[in-house]
Amino acid sequence: EVQLVESGGGLVKPGGSLRLSCAASGFSFSNAWVSWVCQAPGKGLEWVGRIKSKANGGKTDYAAPAKGRFTISRDDSKNTVYLEMNSLKTEDTAVYYCTRGYSDSTGGYHGDDAFDIWGQGTMVTVSS
């Protein structure tokens, strides 16, 4: 079964750190571009950042709120992507999803603009 499973969420104090993991199975993980998307309670989706495949340089890009505080990395030997979150703020409280770029039926790859497989999400609560 093609799936992504997030873990590592929990309660952390403002200013603290947390590392989320996203474990993939059922597909060729090393070729996948993986994004993190968060959703604050009762709010909409927000793109956090993305890591490209190593074949595409493994480049990372981040949304403005994450830049300088969050780091995305990958370990293809473990089929896992990580989201390292530092200097956490109360407004970072959200469910964090990892998601895979979509390969369409004509061979087009949408690593930056469309996501077909999503994990179940992991909750991060930043509170004192």
Next chain:
Amino acid sequence: QSALTQPPSASGSPGQSVTISCTGTSSDVGGYNYVSWYQQYPGKAPKLMIYEVTKRPSGVPDRFSGSKSGNTASLTVSGLQAEDEADYYCSSYAGSNILVFGGGTKLTVL
């Protein structure tokens, strides 16, 4: 980068058609044909419904269609069914390897 603008709610009766708008700028929706739409049920992960403005992934009913005019993209759900009641989010590539989402629209089937 600001979020795309969607109406907070939309509704329609079974069998009717409903259109949800997604307004951005020339730097995102208007500048690229990389608008996607997602369906999300409460407590569940989003599901890709439309990509590249008008294209449907395999398995998505053809009752769902997408379009774009200028800086506004739209999702139309035809022949509304009870199971279509969900939250819908648009997203657009915004250049410089950045993606932006809309605020979401709650679709109610009356």
